Amino acid sequence: MIKSLLIANRGEIACRVIRTARELGIRTVAVYSDADAQALHVQEADEAVHIGPAPTRESYLVGEKIIAAAKQTGAEGIHPGYGFLSENAAFAQAVMDAGIVWVGPNPDSITAMGLKDAAKKLMAEAKVPVTPGYMGEDQSPGVLADEAGKVGYPVLIKAVAGGGGKGMRLVESEDDFADALQSCKREAASSFGNDHVLIEKYIASPRHIEVQVFGDKHGNVVHLFERDCSLQRRHQKVIEEAPAPGMDSDTREALCAAAVRAAKAVDYVGAGTIEFIADGSGKLSADKIWFMEMNTRLQVEHPVTEEITGVDLVEWQLRVASGEPLPMSQEDLTIDGWAMEARLYAEDPAKGFLPSIGKLDLLQFGEADGGRIDTGVYEGAEVSPHYDPMIAKVIAWGEDRSEARERLGDMLADSAVWPVKTNASFLVKALQHPDFAAGNVDTGLIGRDGEEMAEPPVPSDDVLQAAADALVPATDMAGFRLNAAPQRAAWFLLDGEKVEVDLTGMGTDEPATGVLVTEQGQAWLLTPWRQDAAHGAADGSGAIVAPMPGKVISVEVEKGDAVIKGQKLLTLEAMKMEHTLTAPFDGTVAELNASAGAQVQVDALLVMIEESE
Ligand code: ADP
Ligand code: ADP
Ligand code: MG
Numbered sequence: 001m002i003k004s005l006l007i008a009n010r011g012e013i014a015c016r017v018i019r020t021a022r023e024l025g026i027r028t029v030a031v032y033s034d035a036d037a038q039a040l041h042v043q044e045a046d047e048a049v050h051i052g053p054a055p056t057r058e059s060y061l062v063g064e065k066i067i068a069a070a071k072q073t074g075a076e077g078i079h080p081g082y083g084f085l086s087e088n089a090a091f092a093q094a095v096m097d098a099g100i101v102w103v104g105p106n107p108d109s110i111t112a113m114g115l116k117d118a119a120k121k122l123m124a125e126a127k128v129p130v131t132p133g134y135m136g137e138d139q140s141p142g143v144l145a146d147e148a149g150k151v152g153y154p155v156l157i158k159a160v161a162g163g164g165g166k167g168m169r170l171v172e173s174e175d176d177f178a179d180a181l182q183s184c185k186r187e188a189a190s191s192f193g194n195d196h197v198l199i200e201k202y203i204a205s206p207r208h209i210e211v212q213v214f215g216d217k218h219g220n221v222v223h224l225f226e227r228d229c230s231l232q233r234r235h236q237k238v239i240e241e242a243p244a245p246g247m248d249s250d251t252r253e254a255l256c257a258a259a260v261r262a263a264k265a266v267d268y269v270g271a272g273t274i275e276f277i278a279d280g281s282g283k284l285s286a287d288k289i290w291f292m293e294m295n296t297r298l299q300v301e302h303p304v305t306e307e308i309t310g311v312d313l314v315e316w317q318l319r320v321a322s323g324e325p326l327p328m329s330q331e332d333l334t335i336d337g338w339a340m341e342a343r344l345y346a347e348d349p350a351k352g353f354l355p356s357i358g359k360l361d362l363l364q365f366g367e368a369d370g371g372r373i374d375t376g377v378y379e380g381a382e383v384s385p386h387y388d389p390m391i392a393k394v395i396a397w398g399e400d401r402s403e404a405r406e407r408l409g410d411m412l413a414d415s416a417v418w419p420v421k422t423n424a425s426f427l428v429k430a431l432q433h434p435d436f437a438a439g440n441v442d443t444g445l446i447g448r449d450g451e452e453m454a455e456p457p458v459p460s461d462d463v464l465q466a467a468a469d470a471l472v473p474a475t476d477m478a479g480f481r482l483n484a485a486p487q488r489a490a491w492f493l494l495d496g497e498k499v500e501v502d503l504t505g506m507g508t509d510e511p512a513t514g515v516l517v518t519e520q521g522q523a524w525l526l527t528p529w530r531q532d533a534a535h536g537a538a539d540g541s542g543a544i545v546a547p548m549p550g551k552v553i554s555v556e557v558e559k560g561d562a563v564i565k566g567q568k569l570l571t572l573e574a575m576k577m578e579h580t581l582t583a584p585f586d587g588t589v590a591e592l593n594a595s596a597g598a599q600v601q602v603d604a605l606l607v608m609i610e611e612s613e
Contacts, residue, residue, distance in 0.1 A: 009081030011376035014041035159188030165235030211259035245439030254286035307339035366414025424521025469505030542609035550574025
């Protein structure tokens, strides 16, 4: 077994690999960019090497820097995680050429499965059923249009080098084909540097079912059953589970046997996933499931397989890479219960799922029996604009599907993140969707019904009233105490938006300046409303403070400038809204503590205006 390992990745997957390596007594080396100096994976590794600026092209994607870091630290092996260089055959080869153990498949296997068209041809030869379509060399628009006609509409145009849901176009009829082809090729050329496409029959009511496979260096290949990743948004996975709902044992056996044939056809070593598309319009059956592509790496959703099999897939990867045979035979592998995973993202469903970047001032995960959190961040860490904004994978195991689903829903609803926005409430609503609950999921579910799931949640009256009570001085409420319960409404700011709350309590002797309200996986800051807070100094002095946490987007003045009453001083962006702070009176900028781009806390002193004599 190797004794030291460099992890050529970041975020949750780097932390995940470090955890198992540590359990096996392997020394771990992290790599990090400028943006990740404080990242969790850097803190958790035994050692860390800086590899460059934040952009991935200058750090995590530069193979030479990573190999140099491994040599410098004496790391015996390199684990690529997923994404980044994990499916880069040239990098895998360079690692091996440098005398370092590559924790992944042979470069030849990666290459064979790297392009979707070549992979499909190879699979057809290995008697693995493939999605019907055209995967020829001739890329002239006329030929492609003819072939699309033969396949029969609707069809899917796919970039052969595509991935992550990019470079795909659904075409409903012949009239739309030429335009769709052009835009698909354009996207493919710019994203993947290869504009070749294939044409596939678009499967109605498609379900995404994939099989985890594992090979060793002694020619053994096993499968670890299937996962269902049909709940998708724009061809990207949202919730994954294992096993697949409605899978009977005959179908499973046929599907998994095909997956093992696929892996053997490329002499596969290590962890891999064979992705299939299934016709989900009726009962699952082996003659209605087709090979789509192979991912030659550990998959984001690997934990659901771990939870139902009890296997640590990263441990297997490290053993196999070290030359050991597979720890278990096919007969020893069984399914126990059900597992479900949700990808918790720093994004705002109400704003088109835009990434929500910034500091995680509050980060709380729900807990449950059989619950597991795979994360790469901590409270106080930053969600960086440079990388995938995933906060965590929330995973729940249960005796059966409904138990796993309910536990996952509870864990998500009990999570709270602030001020960064997350998709937690979207996920909770997706889990509660009647079709999802019944196991009737096709990849179009969110496209059809997602709008309602994306609606921003609002805190209930009860939690708002309790929070408001902690902000109001008891003395303010005194006059209302004559009768039994005080009845009065007051204005507050909820994440910067004015809201009216009925005061139902007695107030407090020690009023807080702000209270975090948490519910439905969301969090909001409730603060007292001050009429002039967003416009300038609140207390008549020249102190301009941040009315809420946010980001300075522009500063209009310099220290020493003379300003007149009402003049714009700076603009703060908070909760995706812009707030202009202005001078409360004529004077001079005596102090300036703000610069464009800076993140500021609530009540931070930004500008001090000295009044003119
Ligand atoms: P697929 O979309 O083929 O099913 P996965 O869902 O397993 O693939 O996600 C892998 C994708 O995640 C990569 O293709 C990449 O776009 C993205 N990614 C790459 N590196 C990271 C990372 N360190 N953290 C999160 N996501 C990443
Ligand atoms: P990527 O490389 O982005 O992972 P895939 O080929 O794996 O691309 O497809 C991603 C998703 O697109 C699938 O999970 C499925 O939802 C949808 N999809 C792919 N092929 C088809 C098809 N032939 N018919 C219907 N949907 C498909
Ligand atoms: Mg895929």
